[in-house]
Amino acid sequence: MPRFDVLTLFDSYFEPLRTQGICRRAFDSGAMQLKTWNPRGYATDTHHTVDDRPYGGGPGMVMLAEPLEQTLAAAQAARREVGLAPAPVVLFTPTGAALTQQHVKQWAASAGAVLVCGRYEGVDQRFIDRNVSVEISLGDYVLSGGEIAAMVLLDAVARLLPGVLGCAESASQDSFSDGLLDCPHYTRPPEHAGMAVPEPLLSGDHARIARWRRDRMLALTQTRRPELIVILRQQGRLSKRDEDALSNLD
Ligand code: ADE
Numbered sequence: 201m202p203r204f205d206v207l208t209l210f211d212s213y214f215e216p217l218r219t220q221g222i223c224r225r226a227f228d229s230g231a232m233q234l235k236t237w238n239p240r241g242y243a244t245d246t247h248h249t250v251d252d253r254p255y256g257g258g259p260g261m262v263m264l265a266e267p268l269e270q271t272l273a274a275a276q277a278a279r280r281e282v283g284l285a286p287a288p289v290v291l292f293t294p295t296g297a298a299l300t301q302q303h304v305k306q307w308a309a310s311a312g313a314v315l316v317c318g319r320y321e322g323v324d325q326r327f328i329d330r331n332v333s334v335e336i337s338l339g340d341y342v343l344s345g346g347e348i349a350a351m352v353l354l355d356a357v358a359r360l361l362p363g364v365l366g367c368a369e370s371a372s373q374d375s376f377s378d379g380l381l382d383c384p385h386y387t388r389p390p391e392h393a394g395m396a397v398p399e400p401l402l403s404g405d406h407a408r409i410a411r412w413r414r415d416r417m418l419a420l421t422q423t424r425r426p427e428l429i430v431i432l433r434q435q436g437r438l439s440k441r442d443e444d445a446l447s448n449l450d
Contacts (some may be wrong), residue, residue: 201314202357203233203284205275206350207268209250211236213347217354222365226358230335233312234354235278236290239263242270251319254326260321268316268327276313278373284311288333290353291316291323292346301376305352308360315353317346350408380426383416415445422449 206214214236217223226232240248243264251261276286290313307313314437316332328335338349357366360371373424375382388398400412421428431436440447 201231201233202307202310202361203235203287204312204315204350204357205287206234206236206315206317207239207247207275208236208347208350209240209319210317210318210345211238211240214354217351222352223355223358225360229363231361231364232354232358235273235275237275237389239271241272243267244270254321255412258321262321263319263323264328265324265330269331272314274317278358282346287311287313288330288413289314289316290336291318291328291332292337292349292353293318293322293336294340294342296337298340298369299336299356299402301374304353304356305360308357313348315346317350319345319409325445328386353436355396366433379428379435379437380417381421383420385412403426412441418442418445422446 208214217282218227218234227234235238239250244266245250249264250267254260254262279285279287292315313334332398336349336353338352343349365371373375373382386401388401390397393438398412400408403409418429429438
């Protein structure tokens with residue numbers, strides 16, 4: 201059961217996760233734990249200062265190392281009190297490595313982490329050098345802080361935990377779960393605005409449906425994310441039948 205301790209100046213960002221949807225189910229069932237820690241409460245000056253101007257000049261503010269270190273120490277101590285080993289410390293930043301479903305699976309199978317949500321122009325590098333073990337980015341764009349990135353990680357982990365999704369199979373059939381993009385999905389009615397549901401899906405023939413889905417996954421991945429096909433090929437994860445389906449696309 202992973203436990204995530206989140207260091208954030210904006211605890212209220214996380215309220216919707218606690219109170220709605222799949223994440224709420226994960227927290228309520230005890231499949232995942234979340235505790236937020238606000239560095240402002242660990243700042244020792246009268247103004248509870250958590251940031252300052254960058255040395256060398258430039259725009260914005262940089263988060264101070266000291267309040268973050270005090271907050272981190274409190275979070276790790278709380279974990280220790282319940283018998284958990286010190287957790288890896290994750291920082292959300294656009295300079296990190298891109299988050300993938302592979303990483304999400306690893307976090308879901310772990311004891312969790314301390315998630316540090318950077319704000320403003322960044323975090324004093326000395327805090328990062330001394331404490332952070334993993335830097336994660338959501339993608340090549342800049343958010344106003346790490347909170348939304350942390351929420352993305354928590355949501356993606358929650359839905360992989362046992363008993364959280366309604367159907368045990370749904371997570372294993374997602375996009376990326378086997379390295380391919382997911383196939384299109386249809387529901388009733390069989391015809392909408394003159395557009396029919398693809399015939400194999402209505403056939404009741406499970407093997408045929410599985411083949412159709414696999415072919416759509418291969419086709420979509422080849423078109424939109426051909427680099428994923430290259431990776432699967434290198435890893436020997438494409439069957440002879442997959443290769444035949446791919447060559448029929450050309
Ligand atoms: N903080 C600001 N931008 C971010 C990004 N792209 N990913 C993760 N954390 C961030």
